[in-house]
Amino acid sequence: MKGLETASLGFQYGEGGPAALDGVSVALASGAVSWLTGAPGAGTSTLLLAACGLAPQYTGGVVSGSCRLLDEDPQTAEGRARLSGRVAYVSADPASQLSGIAETVVREVAFAPANLGWPRERIDLAAGAALDRMEVSHLSSRLPASLSGGEQQRVVIASMLVLSPEVWLLDEPGSALDARGRATLAAILADEARRGALVVVASEDADWLAGFADRLIVMAGGRIVRDGVPADLLADPALAVTGAGSTAVADFARALAERDPAFESGRLPVTVADALERWQ
Amino acid sequence: MRLHPFTPFLLVLATALLAVLLPAPLGPVALLVVVMLVAVATGAWRAAGAAILLSVPLWIFLLLLHGAMRGGEGWQAAVAQGARLTAIIAASLLAYRAFRPARFLDAAASRGWSSGSALLILATLQAAPRLRARAARILEAQRSRGLRVRGRPLGRIGALAPVALPLILQTLGEVDARAMALETRAVGGGRRTALENVRLRWPDHVLLAAAALAVVAAFCWRALW
Numbered sequence: 402m403k404g405l406e407t408a409s410l411g412f413q414y415g416e417g418g419p420a421a422l423d424g425v426s427v428a429l430a431s432g433a434v435s436w437l438t439g440a441p442g443a444g445t446s447t448l449l450l451a452a453c454g455l456a457p458q459y460t461g462g463v464v465s466g467s468c469r470l471l472d473e474d475p476q477t478a479e480g481r482a483r484l485s486g487r488v489a490y491v492s493a494d495p496a497s498q499l500s501g502i503a504e505t506v507v508r509e510v511a512f513a514p515a516n517l518g519w520p521r522e523r524i525d526l527a528a529g530a531a532l533d534r535m536e537v538s539h540l541s542s543r544l545p546a547s548l549s550g551g552e553q554q555r556v557v558i559a560s561m562l563v564l565s566p567e568v569w570l571l572d573e574p575g576s577a578l579d580a581r582g583r584a585t586l587a588a589i590l591a592d593e594a595r596r597g598a599l600v601v602v603a604s605e606d607a608d609w610l611a612g613f614a615d616r617l618i619v620m621a622g623g624r625i626v627r628d629g630v631p632a633d634l635l636a637d638p639a640l641a642v643t644g645a646g647s648t649a650v651a652d653f654a655r656a657l658a659e660r661d662p663a664f665e666s667g668r669l670p671v672t673v674a675d676a677l678e679r680w681q
Numbered sequence: 682m683r684l685h686p687f688t689p690f691l692l693v694l695a696t697a698l699l700a701v702l703l704p705a706p707l708g709p710v711a712l713l714v715v716v717m718l719v720a721v722a723t724g725a726w727r728a729a730g731a732a733i734l735l736s737v738p739l740w741i742f743l744l745l746l747h748g749a750m751r752g753g754e755g756w757q758a759a760v761a762q763g764a765r766l767t768a769i770i771a772a773s774l775l776a777y778r779a780f781r782p783a784r785f786l787d788a789a790a791s792r793g794w795s796s797g798s799a800l801l802i803l804a805t806l807q808a809a810p811r812l813r814a815r816a817a818r819i820l821e822a823q824r825s826r827g828l829r830v831r832g833r834p835l836g837r838i839g840a841l842a843p844v845a846l847p848l849i850l851q852t853l854g855e856v857d858a859r860a861m862a863l864e865t866r867a868v869g870g871g872r873r874t875a876l877e878n879v880r881l882r883w884p885d886h887v888l889l890a891a892a893a894l895a896v897v898a899a900f901c902w903r904a905l906w
Contacts (some may be wrong), residue, residue, distance in 0.1 A: 459861040486867045497858045500866055501811075502782040502803060508876060515874040516796050517865040524874060560866065 403451055404599045405429040405568070409466035412447050412456060412623075421447040423623035424466070429616075431567070431599040434590055436614035436631065438605055440644025442552055444623040445603035449570045452601070453488050455483045469592035471567055471599075484568075486517045489561030493573035498560075499545050506548070507532065507541040510560045517564075531563035550577040558586060567591060569600040575609050587613045600646070607648045611635055611672050619645045636669040650676050685885045686785040689776035695892035696772040702899035705761035713768040720775055728778050732771035739766050780806060788879040796873040800863065812852060819847050 405428070422444050424568055429435045437445040449458035454475030457464055464476060472478040472486060482681035503509035510528040519527075532538045536554045540548065545556055554577040561569070565610055569590065575583040581605075591613045594600045604610055610617075610631070617634045619627035621643045634640055635647045638655060647655075654669040654676065670676035699712055720729035747759035782803050789799035823843050824830060828866045830840045881889075 414892065453865075455861050459857045459864070481864070482869065485864075485869055488865075498862045498865065500863065501807065501859070502786060502800075504783045508783055514694055515790075515876055516869065516871065518872050518874050523875070524876070536766040549847060564867070660794065663716045 403471060404431045405453070405601065407448075407466065408468075410451060411465040411466050411565075412444075412451050412462055414447075414460065414462040420623045421462070422451065423592045423621070425620075425626060426466075426626055427618065427628070429599060429601060432594055432597050433615040434594045434600045434613055435616045435618060436608070436610045437601065437603040437618050437620060438607070438645045439620035439626075441605075443620040443644065445620050446572050448620070449490070449572050449601065449603050449625075451475075452571055453484070453490050453568075453657075455490065464468075471521050486513065486564055487566055488568040488570065489564060489566040491558055491561060491569070491571040491574045493576045493680065495550060495557045495559075495577055496546075498557045499621075503545060505542050506537065506545055506556050509545045509556055510563050513560060513564055527563045531559040534562060534585075534589060535559040551579055551582055554578055555582060558589075562589065565596075567598055568598065569598055569602075571600075571602045571604075573603065573604050573606075575604065575606055585611050605646060607635060607646050608650075611648045612674075622643075632671050632675065633668065635671040649671060683784075684779065684888070685879060685881045686788045688881070688885045688888060689779045692890060692892055693769070693776045694770045695896050697894045699899055700765040700768050702896065702903050704902070706757045706764065708899075709761045709764035709768060713764040713771070716768045716771045716775070720771060723775070725775055725778055728774040729771060730814060732767060732774050734768040735770050736763065739763060744899065777806070777809075778817045782807060784879055786873070787875040789874040790873040791879055793872070796868055796871065799873070800868055804859070811855070812848070815851060815855070816844065816848050819844050819851070823847075842874050 405549045407428075408426050410425040410652055411420055413420055425448060432579060437448060439445055447456060450460060451464060452470055452475065454470075454477075456462060458481075465576070468475060470480075470484060473483050475484060500509060500512045503512055507528055510531055511524045514527060514593065529538070532541060535558055537555045537559055540552060540556070545553065546554065554574070558574065571590075574586060577585060587609065590600050590602065592613070602610060602614070614631050617627070617629060617631040618625055619634065619640065626643050627640065627645075635651050642646055648671045650673055651669050651671040657664050658669065670679045683824040696712065696716065700709055703709055703712055717729055720726070720732075740759075743763045744756075747755040747762070749755075751758075784800050785803060785806075786796070789802075790796070806862055820830065823840075828840055829836055831837070843867075
């Protein structure tokens with residue numbers, strides 16, 4: 402399968418500790434935006450790390466079950482070597498993802514393609530395009546470490562975008578971004594999915610993801626507890642039991658419906674566009 | 682004047698060789714004077730000051746060990762040894778001051794080194810400023826929680842543990858975070874593309890030739906006399 406496929410994937414950070422992942426079996430296809438959510442500690446971040454082999458390689462811990470990403474095994478050194486440059490991983494902390502070597506933003510973005518041995522002309526073109534798409538061209542000559550958190554996050558995403566990766570694994574990528582930055586990233590991720598990339602976003606920001614995610618997977622205690630279309634799951638009052646939050650529009654509609662049952666009989670709207678269409 | 686990234690480190694090597702080969706005590710003292718003049722001429726006052734500060738305990742130890750205990754020739758040996766070590770420390774700090782990680786990586790790529798081995802050297806060279814920055818952050822955080830870092834010497838010693846322990850633990854954690862960040866940026870054993878053409882230019886050639894000549898001359902003098 403061209404995408405991510407796990408079978409009974411388990412993970413523990415310490416011997417005898419609680420399971421961060423507990424028998425996760427899921428298949429995520431390329432060409433769609435999949436959204437992982439859940440209460441803190443649900444296992445969404447660990448699933449992303451295990452999916453690309455960063456856990457347990459750099460986090461320590463014990464993995465069980467199987468995981469295939471783009472038909473490679475990310476838990477082996479050979480698999481990770483074959484996936485190098487094809488998978489983009491973005492964490493919530495942009496400062497920790499900077500190379501610490503590049504003296505300018507444009508060099509930071511060019512860092513990964515240079516490591517892959519791309520020709521200079523190709524690197525220059527791709528880096529310029531990535532900076533433009535993330536709207537950080539004006540920062541090209543700045544020192545990455547001197548940027549604000551939001552600017553650093555844009556630079557980190559541009560540093561992955563430059564590779565045109567086949568897989569995007571993003572852990573709370575919008576946490577450091579402002580509203581415009583989140584809108585830009587949403588458009589880019591939707592474009593990447595249309596291009597055929599596998600996009601997986603772990604986030605509790607329901608208002609942001611509800612607008613462009615194709616599939617919602619809710620996790621709790623290291624297990625998948627709900628899996629379906631975001632609009633359906635977010636409108637379901639039972640979602641609150643899992644610890645995952647819904648959108649402000651869905652919460653508002655639910656509060657109105659509780660006051661006056663006649664107000665809304667069908668599925669509750671979950672986004673502003675959804676609400677406009679239903680209530681106009 | 683931007684030197685090739687390897688030139689300062691080769692000059693440190695030459696300084697270390699000269700420090701050993703030049704006749705004591707005048708040779709090492711003259712070498713120290715030259716290194717300090719270079720530091721002043723290049724505006725590296727802080728590097729020169731740091732070298733002197735770092736050398737003070739060494740000088741005290743050497744003067745006590747050689748001078749006070751042996752007298753006469755012992756004083757000369759102490760001065761020679763102190764000058765040698767101070768010259769090497771000052772030269773190393775000067776080279777470190779001129780160090781630019783990105784240019785070093787490009788120079789390594791131009792030489793055909795794998796990105797993995799070049800980054801290993803870089804990680805070692807960058808450890809000191811990272812530790813210093815992290816220590817400053819921890820110190821500020823602990824001070825905001827009421828830790829007293831000024832005042833009596835005993836109090837200062839007592840303040841070391843709340844700073845040192847988190848520093849060690851956080852540094853260990855950062856090693857993994859840094860390694861993870863580099864893996865996601867396709868750092869491996871492959872051939873890296875140099876983003877800048879870093880070449881040896883005439884100032885590099887002049888400095889390296891002069892250093893090589895000085896080392897050969899000192900070696901010949903040592904062998905013949």
